[in-house]
Structures are given as C-alpha cells and as structure tokens.
Amino acid sequence: xxxxxxxxxxxxxxxxxxxxxxxxxxxxxxxxxxxxxxxxxxxxxxxxxxxxxxxxxxxxxxxxxxxxxxxxxxxxxxxxxxxxxxxxxxxxxxxxxxxxxxxxxxxxxxxxxxxxxxxxxxxxxxxxxxxxxxxxxxxxxxxxxxxxxxxxxxxxxxxxxxxxxxxxxxxxxxxxxxxxxxxxxxxxxxxxxxxxxxxxxxxxxxxxxxxxxxxxxxxxxxxxxxxxxxxxxxxxxxxxxxxxxxxxxxxxxxxxxxxxxxxxxxxxxxxxxxxxxxxxxxxxxxxxxxxxxxxxxxxxxxxxxxxxxxxxxxxxxxxxxxxxxxxxxxxxxxxxxxxxxxxxxxxxxxxxxxxxxxxxxxxxxxxxxxxxxxxx
Amino acid sequence: xxxxxxxxxxxxxxxxxxxxxxxxxxxxxxxxxxxxxxxxxxxxxxxxxxxxxxxxxxxxxxxxxxxxxxxxxxxxxxxxxxxxxxxxxxxxxxxxxxxxxxxxxxxxxxxxxxxxxxxxxxxxxxxxxxxxxxxxxxxxxxxxxxxxxxxxxxxxxxxxxxxxxxxxxxxxxxxxxxxxxxxxxxxxxxxxxxxxxxxxxxxxxxxxxxxxxxxxxxxxxxxxxxxxxxxxxxxxxxxxxxxxxxxxxxxxxxxxxxxxxxxxxxxxxxxxxxxxxxxxxxxxxxxxxxxxxxxxxxxxxxxxxxxxxxxxxxxxxxxxxxxxxxxxxxxxxxxxxxxxxxxxxxxxxxxxxxxxxxxxxxxxxxxxxxxxxxxxxxxxxxxxxxxxxxxxx
Numbered sequence: 001x002x003x004x005x006x007x008x009x010x011x012x013x014x015x016x017x018x019x020x021x022x023x024x025x026x027x028x029x030x031x032x033x034x035x036x037x038x039x040x041x042x043x044x045x046x047x048x049x050x051x052x053x054x055x056x057x058x059x060x061x062x063x064x065x066x067x068x069x070x071x072x073x074x075x076x077x078x079x080x081x082x083x084x085x086x087x088x089x090x091x092x093x094x095x096x097x098x099x100x101x102x103x104x105x106x107x108x109x110x111x112x113x114x115x116x117x118x119x120x121x122x123x124x125x126x127x128x129x130x131x132x133x134x135x136x137x138x139x140x141x142x143x144x145x146x147x148x149x150x151x152x153x154x155x156x157x158x159x160x161x162x163x164x165x166x167x168x169x170x171x172x173x174x175x176x177x178x179x180x181x182x183x184x185x186x187x188x189x190x191x192x193x194x195x196x197x198x199x200x201x202x203x204x205x206x207x208x209x210x211x212x213x214x215x216x217x218x219x220x221x222x223x224x225x226x227x228x229x230x231x232x233x234x235x236x237x238x239x240x241x242x243x244x245x246x247x248x249x250x251x252x253x254x255x256x257x258x259x260x261x262x263x264x265x266x267x268x269x270x271x272x273x274x275x276x277x278x279x280x281x282x283x284x285x286x287x288x289x290x291x292x293x294x295x296x297x298x299x300x301x302x303x304x305x306x307x308x309x310x311x312x313x314x315x316x317x318x319x320x321x322x323x324x325x326x327x328x329x330x331x332x333x334x335x336x337x338x339x340x341x342x343x344x345x346x347x348x349x350x351x352x353x354x355x356x357x358x359x360x361x362x363x364x365x366x367x368x369x370x371x372x373x374x375x376x
Numbered sequence: 377x378x379x380x381x382x383x384x385x386x387x388x389x390x391x392x393x394x395x396x397x398x399x400x401x402x403x404x405x406x407x408x409x410x411x412x413x414x415x416x417x418x419x420x421x422x423x424x425x426x427x428x429x430x431x432x433x434x435x436x437x438x439x440x441x442x443x444x445x446x447x448x449x450x451x452x453x454x455x456x457x458x459x460x461x462x463x464x465x466x467x468x469x470x471x472x473x474x475x476x477x478x479x480x481x482x483x484x485x486x487x488x489x490x491x492x493x494x495x496x497x498x499x500x501x502x503x504x505x506x507x508x509x510x511x512x513x514x515x516x517x518x519x520x521x522x523x524x525x526x527x528x529x530x531x532x533x534x535x536x537x538x539x540x541x542x543x544x545x546x547x548x549x550x551x552x553x554x555x556x557x558x559x560x561x562x563x564x565x566x567x568x569x570x571x572x573x574x575x576x577x578x579x580x581x582x583x584x585x586x587x588x589x590x591x592x593x594x595x596x597x598x599x600x601x602x603x604x605x606x607x608x609x610x611x612x613x614x615x616x617x618x619x620x621x622x623x624x625x626x627x628x629x630x631x632x633x634x635x636x637x638x639x640x641x642x643x644x645x646x647x648x649x650x651x652x653x654x655x656x657x658x659x660x661x662x663x664x665x666x667x668x669x670x671x672x673x674x675x676x677x678x679x680x681x682x683x684x685x686x687x688x689x690x691x692x693x694x695x696x697x698x699x700x701x702x703x704x705x706x707x708x709x710x711x712x713x714x715x716x717x718x719x720x721x722x723x724x725x726x727x728x729x730x731x732x733x734x735x736x737x738x739x740x741x742x743x744x745x746x747x748x749x750x751x752x753x754x755x756x757x758x759x760x761x762x763x764x765x766x767x768x769x
Contacts, residue, residue: 156717339746341582
C-alpha cells in the first residue's frame with residue numbers, strides 16, 4: 001500500500017518545501033496571523049505562481065491535472081508549516097465543487113481566477129443546529145426569474161471574511177432534514193443584504209457568521225443535488241485535512257523527540273526516562289498509522305474506488321484521535337513551554353483541534369464509519 | 377455526596393452557604409473569572425472574607441485564622457467551590473502565609489501576616505526557572521551576601537499573576553558548593569526593588585496569567601530571609617504540600633459537568649446518535665468525580681481522626697486535573713462548530729463571539745486546562761511520588 005510517488009509529485013513536494021522553508025517559517029506565519037487581514041495575499045500569489053493553486057485541477061479547465069494526490073502532497077507540507085491561507089476553502093472545497101458540479105460556463109467563468117490566485121472562496125454549509133450534518137439546512141433559496149434569492153444564516157464559515165465568493169447550501173424544497181431538497185449556490189460575498197460578523201478561530205484563521213436576506217445566488221449543479229455534491233466534496237476535503245494533520249503530527253513528534261534529547265532534569269535528559277520513552281514510541285506509532293491510512297485514503301480517492309466515503313470517515317476518526325493524543329502529549333512533554341503562545345507546539349495543538357471540528361469530529365465519523373455498509 | 381456532619385457542623389455549613397449567597401460580589405460573576413477579573417475585582421471577595429474572619433481557614437487562631445476543625449475547613453472549601461466563588465489568592469494565603477508563621481521570626485510575622493490577611497499585599501511565587509521545572513532543587517538564581525543585604529541575580533518563570541504582585545517569595549541559591557537541596561534559601565523580595573522586571577508570557581488560550589521575572593542585582597535586606605540560610609528547601613517542600621491539598625477540585629468539576637449537561641441538552645437533539653455518546657461520556661466522568669470525592673471524604677475523615685494522609689495530595693492532583701481536562705474537552709466537543717471560535721484577550725475589548733453564551737469560554741478553557749497536568753508538580757512527578765512514597769518502588 002506504500003505510495004510510489006511520481007517524478008512530478010516529488011518535484012511538487014520539494015518545490016513546496018523550498019517555498020515554505022524560505023518564506024513561511026514560524027515567525028513569518030506569526031506576522032501573517034497578527035496582520036490586519038489575517039492572511040497574506042502575497043503568499044497566496046506565490047502559491048499561484050508556483051502552480052499550487054492549479055495543481056489538482058484537470059488540464060481541461062486550466063489545471064495541472066495532479067488530482068487529489070497533488071493536494072495530498074501540498075497539504076502535508078502546509079500542515080508542517082501551519083499555513084493559514086485558505087487552500088482548503090478555495091481550491092479543495094470551492095474549486096472542487098465547481099469542477100465537479102459546475103456548468104461549462106461556470107467553470108470558464110470562475111476557475112481561471114481561482115487558479116490565478118485572484119479570487120478567494122469559502123464554503124458556507126454549517127448552521128446553528130446542523131452540527132456536522134450536511135442535510136440539516138434551513139437557509140432557503142426561492143426561485144426568482146433565472147436566479148434564486150437566498151435567506152438564512154450560516155455559522156462558523158471559515159475564510160468568509162477573506163472571500164470574494166461563497167458557495168452556499170440552501171433549501172429549494174421540502175423540510176429541514178430532507179437531503180433531496182438542498183442545492184448549492186454561488187453568491188457574491190460583497191452582495192447587498194449579505195452580512196458578516198467576523199471572529200478569530202483558535203488556529204489563527206478568520207471565520208464569520210453569515211446572514212442572507214434575499215441575496216441573489218446562482219445555482220451550482222443540479223437543483224436538489226447539493227447534499228450529494230457536498231458529500232463527495234467532503235470525502236476529498238477529508239483527504240486533504242488528514243494530510244495536513246499528518247504533517248502537523250510529524251512536526252510535533254520530531255520537535256518533542258528533539259526536546260527530550262536536550263531538556264535535562266534530575267541530571268539526565270528527559271528522553272532517558274522510560275515512561276516518556278514509551279509515550280514517544282506511542283506517538284511514533286500513531287504517526288505511522290496516520291500516515292498510512294491517510295495515503296490509503298488519498299489513493300482510493302484518486303482511483304475513485306467504491307466505498308471511499310466510508311474510508312474517509314474512518315480516516316477522519318482514526319487520524320483525529322491520533323492527532324489529539326499526539327498533540328496532548330507533545331504539550332505535556334514540553335512542560336510549561338508547550339503552553340506558551342511563543343513556541344510552535346501549542347499552535348500545532350490548536351490546528352489539530354480545529355481540523356477535528358471541521359466537517360465532523362472523530363466521534364461523528366466513527367459512528368458514520370460504523371453505520372455505512374462496507375459493501376456499498 | 378456528603379460528609380456525615382454533627383448538628384453543629386451542619387449549622388456551620390448552612391451559615392457558610394447563606395453567607396456566600398448573600399455576600400459574593402455580583403461583579404465577580406464573569407464568563408471566565410480566572411482571566412477576566414482585574415486585580416481590584418479579584419480582591420473584592422478576599423476583603424469580604426477578611427472582614428468576616430474567614431480569609432485563612434488553614435491558619436491558627438493566634439495569627440488570624442478562624443480556628444476551624446479539619447471537618448469545618450473541608451466544609452468551607454466544599455461550599456465555596458460548589459458555589460463557584462473565586463478562591464482568594466493561594467500564593468498569599470495558602471502558601472507564603474503558613475511558611476511565614478511556621479518558620480519566620482516575630483518581626484516577619486508582624487510585618488507580613490496582617491497584610492496578607494487584609495489583601496494589602498499580593499504575593500507571587502518565585503520557584504520555577506527555565507532550567508528548573510520538575511527538578512526544582514537545581515534553581516540557579518544566586519543570592520550573595522553583601523553586608524546586611526543579599527544581591528540577587530537570576531531568572532524566575534511561570535510566575536502566576538506577578539503582574540499584580542507586591543512581593544515575591546523566592547528560592548535562591550546561597551551556597552553554590554553544597555548539594556543541590558542544601559544550598560537553597562527562602563527569600564522574600566519586594567517587587568518594587570530596583571532590578572526586578574516582569575515580562576508577560578501569553579499562553580495558548582491567549583490569556584496572561586504567567587510571567588517571567590528577571591532579577592538583576594536586586595538588593596534584598598537580610599531581614600527578609602525566612603528561617604536559616606541554606607535551609608530553604610525544607611520550607612519549600614512544606615509549602616508545596618499545601619499547594620497540592622485542594623487540587624481534587626470536586627466543586628469545580630461538578631459545576632462544569634452541570635454546565636456540560638445543559639450544553640449537550642441544548643445543542644444535540646436526542647435523536648442524534650452523538651447524544652447517546654455524550655450521555656455515556658458524561659456518566660463516565662461523573663463516576664470519576666464521585667470516586668474521587670469519596671476518596672477525598674475518606675481522607676478527610678481519617679485526618680479528622682488524626683491519621684496522616686501521606687501523599688494523598690498527589691492522587692488528588694493527578695485525578696483532579698485529568699478529570700477537569702476531560703470535562704473541558706467534552707464541553708469543547710459539545711459546542712460543535714462554535715468550538716472553532718476563541719475570545720480575544722483582553723476581553724474588555726468585547727469582540728464578537730458566535731453562538732450561545734454558554735459556549736463562549738469553551739475553547740479557552742479547553743486550551744488553558746492543558747496546563748493542569750504540567751504545573752504544581754507535573755502529573756509524572758506526582759506518579760513518581762506515589763511510586764516511591766506509597767508503593768515503595
């Protein structure tokens with residue numbers, strides 16, 4: 001099951017590594033997070049220039065045809081550097097949905113600006129009371145001529161304050177939980193009657209509560225096909241988030257190991273204490289398993305295998321629990337230093353906590369994994 | 377769970393309960409009292425307790441304690457934590473106060489004890505150093521005798537609320553040639569002395585509780601030495617014993633479990649499969665609390681009969697902190713997508729927070745409580761203590 005990376009993929013990895021090493025060390029990231037905007041347009045431009053924003057898209061729409069495996073390579077490195085720019089939101093979620101569900105006209109109209117780094121997008125699906133269920137939608141979309149008008153409220157929309165466009169799930173028919181009554185819409189983030197209340201997230205990003213009052217939206221994909229589109233999209237984003245988590249877990253482990261070899265207490269390095277050695281061995285095993293499962297998931301996604309949705313939930317759960325336990329121990333083994341804002345350890349902890357909430361926590365996906373039919 | 381109380385002790389419990397209900401300052405009821413209160417606000421309850429004569433339950437009557445039995449001290453602790461009152465500053469009342477009345481001289485007792493009781497002096501703890509965390513005996517901050525002063529040079533860290541402090545009690549090295557434990561002295565330093573610098577440490581929840589304290593050629597009068605020179609380690613150990621007594625945190629955990637239940641009820645419908653999962657997790661942690669509370673009551677009953685509890689404090693510290701970490705994690709999980717948001721400090725800036733009020737502090741509490749298994753002697757150290765002192769390993 002080991003991945004034999006292609007030459008292109010290796011090249012992609014080393015060029016992302018070089019870029020981040022040169023431009024995205026922890027101090028640079030701290031400055032970006034503390035800046036007024038909270039992310040760097042310049043950095044985003046550098047990602048575009050390097051082709052990262054084009055990498056997963058098919059050549060037919062102006063991409064490099066790297067698919068989910070290029071996303072995996074990129075996200076793993078982004079996880080190691082705690083990149084805050086909205087690659088997941090703009091490229092994996094919005095770009096992915098447009099490529100998957102959009103009309104030819106929509107692809108031509110939106111994807112070039114996404115790939116060029118001109119436009120930022122965000123996906124607004126969570127609502128008060130929806131928790132992690134894609135089909136619990138109360139925001140409504142009412143037909144108005146060729147268009148629709150949307151009314152409702154979305155919650156905790158990551159990257160919304162940065163976005164030029166939003167993709168919004170809204171109900172076009174039937175009742176609150178009915179999955180066939182939900183459709184997706186493209187909405188101009190600066191539209192009149194679209195109101196944002198922005199806030200900071202635990203992992204240094206920006207998000208917003210978004211309210212719509214008769215805001216014009218353009219249907220993306222088929223009427224009533226929103227949940228199915230979001231489900232496929234969620235599988236892919238889980239592949240990306242798991243790659244990011246694995247990158248973060250790897251960094252936590254190497255930093256903790258390094259620290260345990262230099263930090264002395266009671267006349268010995270703390271790494272010489274057996275109780276801590278065993279814990280670091282468990283952290284190592286957790287990383288190995290997470291890496292394997294993450295690659296397995298992304299290979300299955302790439303091959304379009306049946307049953308991949310169940311696997312995605314399994315990976316989200318297993319890697320989520322692994323991340324939480326590694327992050328807990330990394331903070332604990334760094335002692336007080338692990339609690340400080342100054343050191344990067346706590347920031348990995350917070351990113352992993354945030355990944356665990358996005359698109360469903362480990363407990364949610366454990367249950368989803370258990371309930372989905374393996375034969376389906 | 378309740379101690380079997382005599383009618384007199386039961387009456388005392390009712391009195392404490394009524395006093396809290398009638399006197400706890402409303403303005404101290406803020407979303408996160410541990411980070412949201414100003415120094416003056418924190419001292420409001422302290423001053424009320426002082427006026428009532430209840431500020432220092434641990435202290436003997438001659439120094440201003442209320443002269444309570446072990447049972448009454450426990451009842452007071454139970455009632456105040458159950459009611460969610462902000463405990464008076466431990467560094468002053470629970471830590472340095474007992475060191476001063478146990479090991480200090482008459483002049484020191486007269487000078488410091490009344491101001492600790494009244495809240496006029498705010499104390500912080502100069503123990504940890506960058507190289508001395510769990511291994512406290514290796515402190516390197518030096519105090520060199522110069523006439524009737526010590527010249528102190530060093531670097532203390534993780535100093536809680538030093539930004540408010542008038543005084544710091546420090547472990548300093550007075551004999552660099554002796555074995556680590558035997559060259560340490562216990563010195564009281566005025567924070568206004570030239571050469572004392574406080575630098576904030578911001579933690580992962582964004583709050584400012586702890587600090588670095590730099591000591592550069594600080595002149596400290598010899599009269600501020602507690603007890604004998606080079607005997608500081610035994611005073612420090614005495615103090616750490618006090619630090620670890622009340623770490624079971626039953627009252628606090630019980631309150632946070634009640635809040636967690638309310639959040640789960642409001643956020644997760646019963647037909648959501650996650651609901652049953654939370655019901656189980658909550659029951660599990662409730663049983664953890666129940667078992668720890670029963671242990672605490674058993675220990676209190678033994679102590680009331682004059683039996684030395686041994687290192688029971690280590691057990692309370694380990695389980696109390698693990699339980700509270702678990703509760704804050706469950707709470708963070710329970711608020712779902714709102715768990716992505718965190719309040720910005722200083723909170724007085726009143727930035728927007730999404731979601732219902734009950735979730736607004738969930739992220740910061742979850743993050744902040746990671747410290748519990750690290751500070752006050754890490755849980756690894758506590759396990760070492762039990763292994764050695766109880767199991768004889």
